[in-house]
Amino acid sequence: MRRLFLLILLLFCVPLGAEHSKEPILTSQTRVLASPDRIIVRFAHPAAQKAVQQLGYRTLRQIPQLGYAVLNVPYGQVDETIALLKAKGLVREAYPDRAYRMAYIPNDPLVPNQWNLFRMNVPAAWDITQGNQDVVVAVLDTGVDYTHLELVPNIWRNPGEIPENGIDDEHNGFVDDDLGWDFAYGDRDPMDDHGHGTACAGIIAAAGDNGYQMAGIAYRCRIMCVKIGLSNGYSYDSMFAPGVVYAADMGAKVQSISYFSDDLTPLLRAAVDYAWSKGCLVIAAAGNFDEPYPIYPAGYDKAVAVAATTSADRKASFSNYGTWVDVSAPGVGIVATTWGGGYTGRFAGTSAATPNAAGVAALLWSLQPNAPVQSIRMALEYSSLPLNDPVVGYFSNYGRVDAWSALRLLPSLNPWYPTSPTIHWISPHRLPVTGGVVTIFGRGFGWDANAGAVLLQGRQLVTLSSRPVPRPRQGLRVLEWSDSRIVVQVPNGAISGWLQVRVHGRTSNRRWLALDPSSTACATAPSDAGIAGRYGQGAQLSGGYAELLEADGKALVARPRTDNSKTIELRLLVRGLDRNGVSSISCEYLRQYVGVGDSVVESVQLYDFSTGSYPYGVWVEVYSARANAHAGETLRFSLPAPASRWVSYEGDLFVRIVVNTGNADARLLIDKLWFLWQ
Template identity: 30%
Template sequence: MKKWLVGLTVFGLLGTMVPVQTEAAGTGAKKLPVLDTKTKKAYIKGTFDSKGKALFYFDTKTYLTGGTHLKFAADATEAVTVYESQTDYQKQLVYERYAEVSDQSLIFPLSWSGRQYIEIEGKKNTAFVVPFKLERFEPMREQLAKASTSAKASSLVVKVTGTTSQTMQLSEKTDAVKRETIDAGLKLEKFTYRTVMQALAAKRKLEQTRGVAYVELDSQMRGLGGDVFKSYQWSLNNTGQRGGVKGADINFDAMKKRIASKKQSTVLVAVIDTGINPTYADFAGRVRMDLGYDFVNRQRLAIDDHGHGSHVAGVIAANSNNTYGMSGINAKASIIPIKVLSEDNYGSNSNIAKGIMHAVKNKAKVINMSIGGGFSSRAIEDALAYAKKQGVLVVVASGNDGANKLSYPARSQYAFSVGSSNRFDKRSAFSNYGDGLDLIAPGQDIPSYLSDGESAFWSGTSMAAPHVAGVASLLYSLKPTIKASEVENILKKSAQDLGKKGYDTSYGYGRLDVDRAVQLLR
């Protein structure tokens, strides 16, 4: 297990010594000492046991009114590790982000409800003192990369028209080393070969074979990047902060007042992405892990190992007014996490198609796909067509190349395509535009969660799409009988017209406006 050495002198933490408390926590752990009210600092004091270890605990809620992170500083002979829960401590599960910390204080984000644990290691049977401090940080600043795809695939997606036995024969005749059913109803199969060249040769052969409707390379797509962080959410309430244009937001606060007395029903929203970390306090009761699936690792729990999916989900459904990080758009959205992108944020067309089918079959009313690339996929198109037929609204990010052409699947006729706007009510420079663009929504400098509890500003059409998905789910929650086509029409009619008057390919029907959308509900 990795540990992190953190230097005491880096931040020069000084302050009044506060005695350590010794309340038991069920693991032999001692409670962290109380912080000095003025300096927000304290010292963890104790003696290492015969194994050179000491264990402490704290509850995140204790600190939320004063800051967003705890900062620990040990000397060069000591190592500090923080765990988000007792279970993680027992399993010795630590954060990858902390592996990047070298000769600095360990900084722990206060994102979790419940109890956290701190393990300090050093020379056995010796005394130690570790300073710590409560800090308030704004979300980190990270930028999402452009969308891209890879055609170097050693697998094929094959739509067959024959029987199962005939499909097996096709697999054997082309020397596939593996055959897998993507969806039996759509008759989509995946054939895998030893090399890219063998896959290309098999593709040519299958294209000339009876019983094959179409065949394509299984290419990859990429993911398109009273609450303490509420003031940073300009997309919900733009007061002109950071030089923005006052009112260039989705009119969230006005909507909240308008629906305050209205009844809302729970709405299932599928986030097809990198998965979700469901352990955050802001996701409590909001994530249906039982309905989700991880198609990358082929397991039930769709746990986020990248951060993209958690960031998207936070925009849609983070709990509001609980003193934790941020506010989601729809208080009644229930997220189905579907993992189709791996830890490098790439995913295969076949898994994306599976994810769409899984979402529909698990009764999602809205699907968010902050995913895209340059190559179209007939397999994904078939899955999207099925979703459309079943009355599911599929919201897709337009792409981050700044190009006059939407990424795929945003340009699909079955997708509701969303570009990005900035705090000045202009289309973001990176946002793809062109024929088929439906709306733009805030997508630049959007704060939300990463997979390890940190909050970060990300920019991308990936962040714009969940604003629309969140609003669409809100309309469903207020009127459960509404049809997807009606939701689309309301989103378009209620949008704030920007650019040329009426529809244009730079802004679509305009910038998302949730309050006007709610007003159009009948």
């Protein structure tokens, strides 16, 4: 009865059009980009909703599958309302209604050259399948121009709904959703009023063999129109998460999401996990900042993060990168449909890369409609071509998507493709003897919850099962397991040794895990490194996690921009901290500068998440010194309290090392960089 009640509430919820028309603001205390007059809540008890309404807060929308609701609050009173409802004990959780931006880069006129198809071997894939009308790809965006001649043949129509009869025929909580749904303005018409969504839809499934100008990658699949974006380009949790849930519930096999936000939210994470549980693959844009810092929903384990490449198989200069990015796909100068019936040849950004990857996923499901979501994802990722970019090196975990290779690989994934797992990094790499939680990040671990083991010094430490495994005698627990990330509890009394992962009899490379009886702190090195000014400004970087892990004479080397600034701006990502369990953080740093003067000053900065979600807050200098001082010495400094201010919701530190060298031939060599916490 409770579920039915919530669905009925959804039918009669307040229209969202007016509420969603306002520009986002930076909230007064939490400093996140969010709606000025809406919040997301989970009520504390059954009577709480009525009590909240009696306080004057309207329920705009229920999301029963996830247990959340959207409330209307006075303009600009987001944080104040959250504090009030928590103080009264009426909500278990409450958050600002976070804003999302499109991940595209506007560009110039049409160039009728679909190079992306050839680079991803799509024509060869079409000899195997051109798609299947039973395979539906949901485009979660600003809507879709469903009258475009290239899209009309492939627009999904809800088979259970009779149009315009004013009845929710299939009892899904949406009246007359025959073409999808508009979660931005709360109505039945998902027509595009911006253009971004129509471009993405055309890349995926513009009709082929119809005499018009272009063909989508999966041109016999269908497009579900799920409008989550306003005409100004913004989306919010309150429209985004219900859109993800709707697409999964209505049978979409793939969701193409060319939107991103700065930080994760429990609501959207729950929505992505829900889609995965329904056998629906979420594919999302990695962002356009040329940084190693993760954005969301792409950064979630159960979403595929997509970077952008050029026609030369190079990383697009704007694209984000790092071990957290899963695959890459063409994202510069892409031919796409436009709102109003036209075309462009210059659609660009990770917004363009995402539908390219989504189209290939649709071809995979067309070949094997009953394949589990894990197999589709593994085929997409394992068949990708690793790209070692001459500027940035390997910039995604798996590589650039290849449609033909993916289709050839899929039939062999029953149940497992014989590839050896690979460990990229572990965090922390040093624990106290009392043990702790360790994240193992890499690839090829698989999704089978009964097929893997973690080894320490060749001995089986953990055998995975379908649920977290308590081992009272050993104190062990597997907390998480995915194809690229394992989180495991190391017990009190374990000994130092080589850590490896074994899957289906194949064993990974090894990483040293130290358990230190002389320290109570955990220690880790940055997992990902980048540098500003690589594209056209001359900055260079070589090395990463392995070079920063030990003082062994093998250093990370950074060279400055060669333009007027002569600046080194090193960008580092540190992962695997326990945000709720960190009381103090310090740094150990061994470095040397070459070719800098006595007056040059180095600045070590961390992003302060207490001032706002990235990038709306402040970078804070936590250490500075003359660059040519302390050469060959290990520097030690502590971060100002409270330690939690430096740690993101996901347990990340964002770090910058900035120095104006004054010399284009200067170098920064870092032989060791550890962050220690307890």
